[in-house]
Amino acid sequence: MESSLGFVTPVRMHFDQALALQNGQSLPAYDLMVETYGTLNRERSNAVLICHALNASHHVAGIDPDSAEVGWWDNMVGPGKPLDTNRFFVIGVNNLGSCFGSTGPMSLDPQTGRPYGARFPVITVEDWVHAQARVADAYGIARFAAVMGGSLGGMQALAWSLMYPQRVAHCMVIASTPKLSAQNIAFNEVARSAIRSDPDFHGGDYYAQGVKPRGGLRVARMIGHITYLSDDDMATKFGRALRRAEGALDAYKFSFDVEFEVESYLRYQGDKFAEYFDANTYLLITRALDYFDPAKAFDGDLTAALDATTATFFVASFTTDWRFAPARSRELVRALLKLKRDVTYAEIDAPHGHDAFLLDDARYHNLVRAQFARIAEEVNA
């Protein structure tokens, strides 16, 4: 693995001021894992917050010295990258409830001395934003030059622009949506059902049993993967190719073992995920996705909901993304235009479905680069 940022070391930030949650509960104290790249300038005007999606973390870019893994958006963030760490100070935060070091279901509940498990509160996108605001406070950042995210990360960026309008100069929402559709919720619910019905789930309290619901997690991830890729991309990558040893006959085996390449790929992805991801976190984060709907408090009127924003917007979608299709981004853009907000919208012709937001595509990256050049000028980065 390689990264122009080299090794980066996350910090664990402890917060002991209670965080009031949207569900009415509160977390008395919590930790957040944070990683930063670049240097905060004297005016503290060059900070950019990167919000992560379902299975990602604070480890946005560079190489983690423990796992030796490259960050999930390393092609976007770094010296000379579209989000240039020579000019900007970039912060990645692992969200509450996630399983990469921040306080979540695997953490010990101080009240019981045992892992929270199923008793970890249901967390929302808005809760994450409040928690991230405290990270900004800790760095003395009054206003972000930009808050940016893809997919669920884009929802957080949008929520920032609504909840802390004075603290976000630019809001960058990529491959996202102002709310899940019934079909999106349906896919989430199937994934959760797979986890819940795994006997190793034990109602969410599997840590004490020394097991984890691997079968359920595997199925959840396989479903996810289908929705991240486009139909065309799957056809190009796998088609109906059979999984065969070099030189073997291209004939059916008539069995339930792996027969097609696409099966092998899905099983591999599912197995890998089941090892490193936490099932309670999967439930929590998919539920946060379901619940996000800033227009709900305005009788479904997105334009009314977005009236609170003051940021400049950059919205991007990808033509073959069927999870959060361009139409969902256009819905957001239309509402912003009605409000006469400054908004740039790009619909990028890319074959890779929802995953495109993570991939290195020159047209996409050039647009982000241009936006950050504009932002750099504005904030004197």
Added chain:
Amino acid sequence: MESSLGFVTPVRMHFDQALALQNGQSLPAYDLMVETYGTLNRERSNAVLICHALNASHHVAGIDPDSAEVGWWDNMVGPGKPLDTNRFFVIGVNNLGSCFGSTGPMSLDPQTGRPYGARFPVITVEDWVHAQARVADAYGIARFAAVMGGSLGGMQALAWSLMYPQRVAHCMVIASTPKLSAQNIAFNEVARSAIRSDPDFHGGDYYAQGVKPRGGLRVARMIGHITYLSDDDMATKFGRALRRAEGALDAYKFSFDVEFEVESYLRYQGDKFAEYFDANTYLLITRALDYFDPAKAFDGDLTAALDATTATFFVASFTTDWRFAPARSRELVRALLKLKRDVTYAEIDAPHGHDAFLLDDARYHNLVRAQFARIAEEVNA
């Protein structure tokens, strides 16, 4: 429940001539459940075979006296219906490996005296067609006026036109495809994974344990349901509506219980299916779907594959079907046109996704009705 056919009683047909299967094994003897409607004419020229999809059966129309259930295509088949049983003799056959009375994994293996379970052979669409041909033989039907099916049933109709060209006057392929895409196979594999990883599956030999992998079946069915409905249809039917008692607050509960209507619907469908369907049958039938690919033996050249056909074709697809999209039907139609076959193609603008082929849509039914009027004239029905 109501049906203009009234009560209909299936018959169990026993075959004791071994059936050679595509996987190299053979079934020494087997039963098929068969239901018929209308009267076979003296020339035996008015017979129509209806082929069923994943979870359906021989019970195509009328009311089953035991279950009191109406057949799955009762809106299509009956006196005065698009396929008019006053003119045609219609046969429904429950496919081998299915769980509605025909020989399948739940049946006793004569060699062991125990249910076949995981030892039931992998069955293909072509195997089904051979088995159905013996039903035709039993009725003395040399040539079907038409073989018709939707979805997987459409694949069987197409296979008939290839394997027994002299025995099919008209081939009617509805909401189907000449082969599954990588995405189609991927969805099948996720469903199978859910079943396989259910501890109550016991490697397919759960009958002796007195259990069934309900959790896995439930998830499999939920995934299926998402692919049967269109995104728009789900939005119209459920949207983001909350599941609430009449007059209750339209506010989130922040819980993992059923929160949205679409979750309630999916759970209900999954639970119902898990009670009546057999898990081994689910594996077998999805595998038959995966394997179907008549062009495979012709280096993927569908036109070359279809050269064996002599039937007249009727092909229909539905605009919002994303499981087997219109493009898949067009692929078939294009190949048939290249061969200068007589083919009628209808792309029906319907909001209901893949399920549309089962629903009562006037434009769709009128086209089928017209086709059968033409067939009736040809075969003197």
